[in-house]
Amino acid sequence: MAISAASSSAPMGEINMTPLIDVMLVLLVMFIITIPLQTHAVKLDLPRDCSTCGTIDNLKNKVVITQDGQIVWNGTPVTLDGLKYNLIRMTSIDPQPELHVQPDPTARYEVVNDVFVAAKRADVRRLGFVGNEAYRSF
Template sequence: MAFASSAETAPLGEMNMTPLIDVLLVLLIMFVITIPLSAHSIDIDVGSNTEKFEFDPIVNKVVVTESGTVLWNGQPASQSELKSNLLLASRIAPEPELQFEPEGNASYDLSAHTLRTIKASPVTKFGFVGNDQYREFGAK
């Protein structure tokens, strides 16, 4: 029978890192889960130059046309007029629903810019309408 030498039976002097790494990963996951989401808002005070626009107390509609025009309830509106209309519409009690409907070949850039304007406004009731007509690509 062969006996092991004393050098082979000596305990290892290294720390087992696996449990330490496991604990650190669990703590990292718990930290990420408990971080609160920050909500940013910007208050915009714009003038009230909306005498020519109609406000529906139930539903207001924003349409981006193929010709590059933004319509507020069927009337052409610039981006600054859109901002003031959104501000005034949000102050109506109860707040009317805002519907957004871009036409099929409307400019993507203008649609995205209009959506950013709506997102920056205090409007809380917002919806996309008319999407069902584009259910199949190239249908219209």
């Protein structure tokens, strides 16, 4: 409150705002300190190089599906995920290499279908069947 030399009997109608502003600034600083820092990071699983997926030929690649459901890429056994990885890598080559598919006559349909679905999703445009002559007497 202000000190005045003249005494007056009327009440003073002003409030000293300095302490209120000081309290508000202290509260603001406390809120800023206690709010945790927000990180703007996006967790992302990046693809890794597949060391067990075999090599990719620039002219033609062969996928063999064996009787027991094993998928073989150019002579190297791979999983379905490894096949998908190889197909995506293969389709990025220009011009796109041929994909030769040779399913065993007694291979399960589900495995053969999974191979064709993976080829379709990878946008394989040059696909051929190997060993059709074995089915002539079928």
